[in-house]
Amino acid sequence: DAGVTQSPTHLIKTRGQQVTLRCSPKSGHDTVSWYQQALGQGPQFIFQYYEEEERQRGNFPDRFSGHQFPNYSSELNVNALLLGDSALYLCASIGGWGTDTQYFGPGTRLTVL
Amino acid sequence: QQQVKQSPQSLIVQKGGISIINCAYENTAFDYFPWYQQFPGKGPALLIAIRPDVSEKKEGRFTISFNKSAKQFSLHIMDSQPGDSATYFCAAWSGTSYGKLTFGQGTILTVHP
Numbered sequence: 001d002a003g004v005t006q007s008p009t010h011l012i013k014t015r016g017q018q019v020t021l022r023c024s025p026k027s028g029h030d031t032v033s034w035y036q037q038a039l040g041q042g043p044q045f046i047f048q049y050y051e052e053e054e055r056q057r058g059n060f061p062d063r064f065s066g067h068q069f070p071n072y073s074s075e076l077n078v079n080a081l082l083l084g085d086s087a088l089y090l091c092a093s094i095g096g097w098g099t100d101t102q103y104f105g106p107g108t109r110l111t112v113l
Numbered sequence: 114q115q116q117v118k119q120s121p122q123s124l125i126v127q128k129g130g131i132s133i134i135n136c137a138y139e140n141t142a143f144d145y146f147p148w149y150q151q152f153p154g155k156g157p158a159l160l161i162a163i164r165p166d167v168s169e170k171k172e173g174r175f176t177i178s179f180n181k182s183a184k185q186f187s188l189h190i191m192d193s194q195p196g197d198s199a200t201y202f203c204a205a206w207s208g209t210s211y212g213k214l215t216f217g218q219g220t221i222l223t224v225h226p
Contacts, residue, residue: 004156033213042119042202042216043157056213090156092214101147102214104156 002027004093004105012111013081021076021108025093032074033102034066035090043090049074078110086112117205119217126224132190134220136203139184143205147214148177148188151200160201161188193224 005024013019025032031050035043045058049068068074072093078085088109092102119136126132136146145164149157163170163177163186170177176189190197203217 035214040219042204042219043214045213045215048213058213101159101162103159104149106154106156 004091004103006089006091006105006108008108009106010109010111012113014113015081015083017081017112018077018079019081019110021078021089021091021110022073023076023091023093023105024073025091026095026103029093029095029103030072031094032068032072033092033094034074034076035092035104036060037088037090037107039087046076081112083112086110117203117215117217119203119220121220122218123221124223126193126222128193128195128224128226130193130224132193132197132222132224133187134201134203134222135185135187136217137183137185138205138215140205140207140215141184142207143215145206146177146179146186147204147206148175149202149204149216151202151219157202190222193222195224195226198222198224 004026007022033048034046037043046060046064047057048055052068063079065077088107090107091105094102117138147162148160150160151157161172161175161177163179165181168179174191179186201220204214206214
């Protein structure tokens, strides 16, 4: 049973560019959350997708957007990259709406130069 | 009110000793408290979790103690091993926030052989 997978593993971009990160949830999970983890910090909630809609959003600007596909996989898009966007981006999947246990993927390390 | 405060920031323990990490929360709506373990370059992995209707939960060498009146909970790692060296995060979740986990700042645990 595959766990949560994310791609790419690492990514280097320059300021002002746009980036797309991808996530496939754990088999049988239909809900995906995205988190940003700055170096030395705990993960910060960006948003959650369920039934292809954004259901919950954290304190992140509109430059951060997402999408969920019918197969429950998800994308995180960040526009107009800033140096401060450099972080580990984590995807977590949940077994269903309202379920509490979240399983995290390995993350995508984004470096903005 | 959404914060979860974690201490200490770092902890050094000898092999066989007890590691204790503490967390405090403010939001009384939180009703699920997981602990995650994270190794360098990896995503957080669920270690153990507790709900506020019990005061203690034990799984192998890992125990969560929960004090609802004080709004505090802690992780105890008995017989600590060098392989336990990692960053530990407490987190909290409420049924009304669905996918949003609120994390503590993390504790870097080092277990010396």
